[in-house]
Amino acid sequence: MRLVIITGMSGAGRRTAAHTMEDLGWYVVDNLPALMIPHLMEIAANNKIRRVSVILDVRSAALVDQMPQLETALEANGIRPEVLFLEATDAVIVKRQESSRRPLPLQGDGRLVEAIVKERRLLAPLRSGADMVIDTSNLTVHQLGSRVAHAYGGERDQMVRIAILSFGFKNGLPIDADLVFDVRFLPNPHWVPDLRPMTGLSEPVSSYVLSQPGAVEFLDQLEGLLSTMAPGYVREGKRQLTIAVGCTGGKHRSTAMSEELARRLSAVGYHVGVIHRDLGLE
Template structure:
C-alpha cells in the first residue's frame, strides 16, 4: 500500500470527529536529513505491510489517523520533511492533537554525515531542498539545525553513513516487522574508535581494556567472527565480568525505556579498529540477549577496514 491507494471507508467514517482514533493504531513518523534514506525506509515499511504516505503535511495527520482507524488500518507510516511550509508549527500542533486523541506516534529519524549527504545529492544530481542560491553544504546545515529538536525526540535514530540500502532495510525490519509489544528491541553495533563513534548510539561501550589480538601475529588477519579470536578475547581477564555487568545495566535500562514508551535501543561496542575485540564482544553479548528473549540485531560497522 502507498499514498497512491486511497483509504476506503464508509461515508460516516469520513468525518474525523465521527471516527475517533483506535487505540491499537500504530503510527510511525519517518523523517530526518535529506539524502539519509527516508525513501528506502518508507519502502521497507511498505514491504512489511505498513500503509505508507509520503510527504504529508503534518497538520492533516490527525485526520488521516482517524480515517485509517475507520478503514481498519492498524499500522500507518508517514514520511515528513522540512519542505512542507510552516513544518515545525504544524508538527507541534500535530503532536498536541494526537496526544489529545490518546495516540503518540513514534519517530524514526534517518541521519547521515555531511560528506555522505553531499556525495548522495551530487550523485542524484538534485539540489538540497533548503539550498536556495547557496552551496549544498549551506542547505545541509540549515536542515540539520531545523531538525535538531526532532532528532532529540526521536524514538529510533539510524545513521546510514556507513550502511547500504539492504542493511538499512534490515534495520527497519528489525524495529518494525512485529506488532506493538512491551519489549525492547536492541541493535548492537561493533565499531572502531579510530573511525568515529556511531552517532545513532544510545549507549557507547569501550572494550579497549581487553588485550588486543592485533598484536598476536596469527590472530591479526582474522576478525572477532573467527573462533580463535573470539576465544582469545572472551577468555581474557575481565571480559566475562564486564558482559555480566553490561547485561545487568541493559536490563535496568530496558525496564526504564519501556516505561517511557521507548521500544528501541542501539548499543555501540567499540575497540581501536572495530575488527577484533568489539566484534567478538558484540557477538557474545547478542547471544546472551537473545537467550533472555530480547530481539537483537547485530551490525559490524568497521570489521571490513584494514
C-alpha cells in the first residue's frame, strides 16, 4: 500500500494536488486528524484500496508533534508515508488569498502576512523532512497537476482516459461529447437484408463496415489525430475525453467503428471505455 500525505502552506495548491491524485485513481481524504490515519489505512486494506492520499493542513497545532507517532504506527504495519509539501512565496500567497477572499487558518483577527509567517514557522519541520517539495509560486494549476501526476502516476496515468460513444444522429447529438465524428460516409448495413437484424457488435456487420473504402483510412487518421491531441489535453489538465462516433441510427456503422477504435487505442496503452447509446433503439 502507498500513502501520500499532502501538506504545506495554505494557498500553495493542496486542493489542486488532491484533485490530480483523485484523477489518477488515488483515494483522497481531506483534513483527517493525523492520528486517525492508521485506522484509515486498515479500512483501505480491508477494501483492497492500495493508494491513499490524505490532505493535512496547519489547523491542528499538534500536527507536527504528531508526525513521529504517526510514522511509527504506520511503519509497524509496513507502510512508509510519503510527504508532499507545497509552498509558495509570501507575495504569491497574499495575492491568491486576496483573490479567494478567504482567511488563512491561523489568521483569526490578525493580519494575513502575520498568519503566513506563523504557518511557515509551524510547518518548517514537515518541510525539512518531506519526500518532495514543490514551489508553486510560478506554476499554473495545470503545471502543478502535471508535476503531481509525473511523481505519483504510473506510465498509463500520463495518458488521457477516453470514453468512446456511438450514437445515431436521428436521436440527437450527445451533449457531453468533446469530439464528434460522422461515419455516415460508409455504406449502411441496414440496406443489406442479412445484416439488418444484426448490430455492429456482430462479426458479419463489423467485417462489412471495416471492409468498405475509407473505413480503415478514417481510423488510421483518427488514431493519428488523437496521438497529437491527447498529450496536449493532459498538459492542460484535461484527463477525460469523450469521443462520439455517429451514424444514422447508432446500430451498425457507429457501433462497429467505435469498437474498432477502442481496440486500437487500448492496444497502444490508453484507458478506453465504450458506450453504445442508441444500440437497440428503433
